Amino acid sequence: MKNTFSFIALMFLVCSSMSGQTFEKTKNFQKFNGYFNFYYDDKTDKIFLQVDDLEKDFLYVYALSSGIGSNDIGLDRGQLGNEQVVFFKKAGNKLLLVQPNLTFRALTDNELERKSVEQAFAKSVLHGFKIEEESKGSYLIDFTDFLMRDAHGVANRLKRTKQGSYSLDASKSALAFERTKAFPKNVEFDVTLTFKGNPEGAWIRSVTPDPSLVTVAQHHSLIELPDDKYQxxxxxxxxxxxxxxxxxxxxxxxxxxxxxxxxxxxxxxxxxxxxxxxxxxxxxxxxxxxxxxxxxxxxxxxxxxxxxxxxxxxxxxxxxxxxxxxxxxxxxxxxxxxxxxxxxxxxxxxxxxxxxxxxxxxxxxxxxxxxxxxRQDFMIAQALxxxxxxxxxxxxxxxxxxxxxxxxxxxxxxxxxxLGFAHNFAASTNNRASVMDYPHPQFELDGNEISFANAYDTGIGPWDKVTVAYSYSDFPTGTNERNALNAILEKAQKDGLRYISDQDARPTGGAHLLAHLWDNGKSASQELEDMLAIRKQAISNFSIDNIRTNEAYSTLEDVFVPLYFFHRYQTEAVSKIIGGLDYNYAVKGDGQVAVSAIDESVQEEALKSILKTLDAKVIAVPKDKLDLFPPRAIGFSRSRESFAGKTGVSFDALSAAETAADMTLGLLLHPERASRLIQQKSLDKGQLGLKEVLEETIKATIDMTQRDSYEAEVQNTINFRVLFHLMNLAAHKDVHPQVNALANESLKNLKTQLLGNGKNGIAAEMVQRIDNFMKEPGEFKVIPVPKIPDGSPIGMDCMD
Known part of the structure; x- marks a missing residue:
């Protein structure tokens, strides 16, 4: 990256009215000298571009210089668009801006072979420009329409996110010269674009003064490509x-x-x-x-x-x-x-x-x-x-x-x-070996207090040194680069460093023993036990003194949210061990184990640990804390980061537990996991199988007796979620039929058990729901729970 241009070079952008004039049409226009010279006609508000070199590649990049301000819509200030190699090509009285297809190439000295590949795959003509004037081999084109278009796809994004149908309003759009500049190796254009339309979504209404008129700024860069000395x-x-x-x-x-x-x-x-x-x-x-x-x-x-x-x-x-x-x-x-x-x-x-x-x-x-x-990290600390x-x-x-x-x-x-580096979600199991993991803050119990002393790492990790060494080492002349790079990776392997990235770390689709988001510790199960203990102590400590004097009790409820769901990400980690695998991105000859099953005892420990998050004694909001959460005060409405419920204005303790339990069950009884458990058991009869998971889940929930009336109702709420997720597996179309069979068997056995316990109100309701399901299993849909509040330390949808 060439970032050391002196500010003397910036003076190259200084515009002049007449110097170096080559076109008759532009004699009264303001001229900007740069990588491409361009001219501005303030009478028509048009920009004209001077093209000196045809069929010479350069880089075109578009971006948002000002955005909409909604994470859900996803149009941020400074958001980059796609970079494209392009060139101008003359065609009659036009210049075409052509984007060649660089995905398919022929890197050879044989020109005909290169052309055969070039002609085999489509290219894209991004724009056609009428030649306004030609002088001494240079061409003048009107560049305005190219700049004043929705290059970044704002209207499409608004439509895709169901915010409404919008179109560009040219009458309310204009060139923006405070960010339009010319430099020796790049020229920058900025435009103010207004989109008019029918606002349909809450997100766009929440961030615009007039949601029928959405104004953003888009940026266009024409850049000289680097030389050919890059290796x-x-x-x-x-x-x-x-x-x-x-x-x-x-x-x-x-x-x-x-x-x-x-x-x-x-x-x-x-x-x-x-x-x-x-x-x-x-x-x-x-x-x-x-x-x-x-x-x-x-x-x-x-x-x-x-x-x-x-x-x-x-x-x-x-x-x-x-x-x-x-x-x-x-x-x-x-x-x-x-x-x-x-x-x-x-x-x-x-x-x-x-x-x-x-x-x-x-x-x-x-x-x-x-x-x-x-602010979310601040609130986590405030709650703890x-x-x-x-x-x-x-x-x-x-x-x-x-x-x-x-x-x-x-x-x-x-x-x-x-710098070019991917996530390493196995690093947190190896003493925080990389900043490219997602770190959940590491807290420790210190008597009745929660210690923050070791919450986050304080420097680069050993894995990060490996990635830098691999990508950026400059080897002495004569070095066999492939051997040198292999030596770097072999040493990392010998040092016990593990690397697993995105596709293997996601909570539902992933199945890796070590790669989890927002987890800590070498043992996911033990870490969940530790986090539940921290959660219990912090909730016991929680009081009105977790907010400042004169702050509303409604604020206290919001502070409580990340504490109540404190265990959610470690629960994700533990769930992936069940029916999971241990594997590496192995290559032939490196000596790594390509893939192996996780030991049965480790999976059983994980199951035992995760089932604690379905125990009302563990998950219920303690009765003595409920008085801290009155109906919301005026001016403090619930948001997406608040508890949701079914009791109107009052705090819904049952729904809080229902939401937490549903999170666990959605992971534990995920259809893909269920299918993996079928295969796992078939390969090793001593391994944990789906039947055992279903039996242990029912034993830890529906078979559980809670003597306290409040905890009993919390448990009943959890138990209905267990029932619905069993039905989901029994009816699911994208699982192995064996999963359907075992889930249906569990439902039948559960019905028999409930009937044997006597037809009390809860048991009778469960039996009726099982009977209704058996009549029309194809019509079944999991009844939704109140939505879990946004809680990932940096958001809900992965862009990071």
């Missing part, structure tokens, strides 16, 4: 990097046609033979200068952690963090940027990149950090502290320190994505 590095599935891929049809038959390389910034040592050397040009990231303190200092500190990994790879000061100059544009391709993004609700932070589509070279890293994220505001209302420092600790880790995490 691609082979991708390895064990490396922790993202693959950059294309198909090379000139490949010999005995070799794979799919080519894969790591995505990385260009980084070279000044002295490749030296053990430690400065970089020819360091990687510099700039922090949004609109970021407030103390967040600013935390983000700078966390981002700088990466220099530890580059130092371990033999570089001195190769990764740097600075503040973005006040006059710099965050979307300017010359700056890697960490941007502070505001939304109306909490949402994901994410790291994006502009890459060279020809090679995978990262040209610009761009991180978007949601500004409300820090014992009477933090009993004596004074300014005792917020412990909560703020925890939130800032997470922000440091978040800065490092998202920058890691823009």
């Amino acid at each position: 691609k590095r082979e991708f390895d599935p064990r490396s922790g990097s993202y693959p950059f891929s294309y198909y090379d049809y000139s490949t010999p038959v005995q070799e794979p046609i799919l080519k894969q390389f790591v995505r990385r910034h260009r980084l070279k040592k000044k002295n490749p033979s030296a053990a430690v050397s400065e970089a020819v040009e360091p990687i510099i990231y700039y922090l949004d200068n609109g970021t407030p303190e103390p967040i600013r200092s935390a983000l700078l500190e966390g981002g700088k952690w990466w220099n530890q990994a580059f130092e371990a790879a033999g570089y001195k000061d190769a990764f740097q963090m600075r503040m973005l100059p006040d006059d710099a544009d965050p979307l300017d391709v010359r700056y890697n940027v960490v941007q502070w993004v505001h939304r109306s609700t909490r949402g994901w932070s994410y790291g994006s990149s502009v890459i060279d589509p020809r090679t995978g070279e990262i040209i610009k890293g761009h991180v978007s950090l949601g500004s409300l994220r820090i 502290m014992n009477k933090p505001f009993a004596e004074r209302d300014d005792n917020y420092e412990p909560m703020l320190n925890l939130a800032l600790a997470r922000i440091r880790q978040l800065s490092a995490h998202e920058i890691g994505h823009t």
Whole structure:
């Protein structure tokens, strides 16, 4: 990334009215000199582009320079669009802007072979421009319509998210010159676009002053492509990097046609033979200068952690963090940027990149950090502290320190994505080996208090050093790169480092022993036990002194939410062990175990642990805490981060337990897990099977007797959820028929058992529901529960 342009070079953008004039049409236009010269006619509000080189590739990137502010809609300030290699081609009286198809190539000196592949696959003509004037081999085109279009797909996104049907209103749109600039190697255009339409969704209504008129700004960049000195590095599935891929049809038959390389910034040592050397040009990231303190200092500190990994790879000061100059544009391709993004609700932070589509070279890293994220960590700490505001209302420092600790880790995490690195969700089981995991805060019991001392990591992890070494090591001349890269990965394996990424870590589709989101500890089951103990103590401590003087009790209820659901992510982790697998991204010859079943005792321990989250004694809101949650005060309506229920204005303790139980059951009795358990049992009769899981679940819930009347009703609420999830497995169409058979058998046995217990009201209702289900199983649908509040530390939908 070339970020060291001097500000003298910025003076190149200075516009002049007449200098270097080549076109008669533009003699009264304002001229901007840059990578492409362009002209502005203020009488017609048009921009004309000067094209000097035909069929010369350059990079086109579009983005949102101002967004909508809704995480759910997903149109954020600074959001990058797709980068595209394009070129201008003359066709009669037009210039066509052509995007070649770089997915399919022939990297050969045989021109006819290259053309055969080029002609075999479609390309895209992005726009056609009438030639306004030609002079000395240069062409003048009206670029305005190309700029004033919905390149980012705002209208489509609004429609897709069911917010309404919108179309661009040209009468309320205009060029925006405060962010339209010209530089020697890139030109930047900014436009204000207004979309008119019929607002249909609540999200768009919540973030716009007039939801029938939605105004955003879109940005267009024309960029000189990097030179051909960048060296691609082979991708390895064990490396922790993202693959950059294309198909090379000139490949010999005995070799794979799919080519894969790591995505990385260009980084070279000044002295490749030296053990430690400065970089020819360091990687510099700039922090949004609109970021407030103390967040600013935390983000700078966390981002700088990466220099530890580059130092371990033999570089001195190769990764740097600075503040973005006040006059710099965050979307300017010359700056890697960490941007502070505001939304109306909490949402994901994410790291994006502009890459060279020809090679995978990262040209610009761009991180978007949601500004409300820090407030959730603050609230988690506030809920877990014992009477933090009993004596004074300014005792917020412990909560703020925890939130800032997470922000440091978040800065490092998202920058890691823009350096080319994928998630490593196995790292949390290995003493926090990577900032590329999702860290749940690690708390410990200290008597009756909850200790925050070890909540988050404080630096780069050993796995992060491996990924940097693989992607960025600059080997001395004569080194066999493949052997050197293998040595890096073999050492990591010998050191016990594990790497498992996204597709294997998701709570429902995933099945890996170690790779979980927001988990902690080597043993997921033991960690759940520990978290339930912390939750119990924190709930026991919870009081009116968890909020400040003069704050509404309704605020106290919202603080209680993350505490009540404190166990939710470790529950996800434990559920994946049941019917799960242990495996690696192994390659032939590396000595790793490709895949193995999880030991029966480990699965049984996981089942025992997770079933505790279906016990009313564990999951019920204690009776002595219910008086803390009166009906909501005026001005403090429930939100998506509040408890939901069925009792109107009053706090619904039964629905809280119902929602928590449904979360567990949706994971434990997930159809894919049920099918895996069938297969697992068939391969090893001593293993845990679906029949045992169903029996143990019923034993721990419907067979459970709670003597306290309140806890009995909580248990009844949980038990009905068990019944519905059994019915779901019995009727589900996307499972092995054996799953249907075992679930139906469980329902029949349960009916017999309930009838044997006597027809009390609850038992009779369950029997009736089983009978109704048996009559028309195809009509069954799981009755929804009150929605679980948003709770992931950074949002609900994965973009990170």
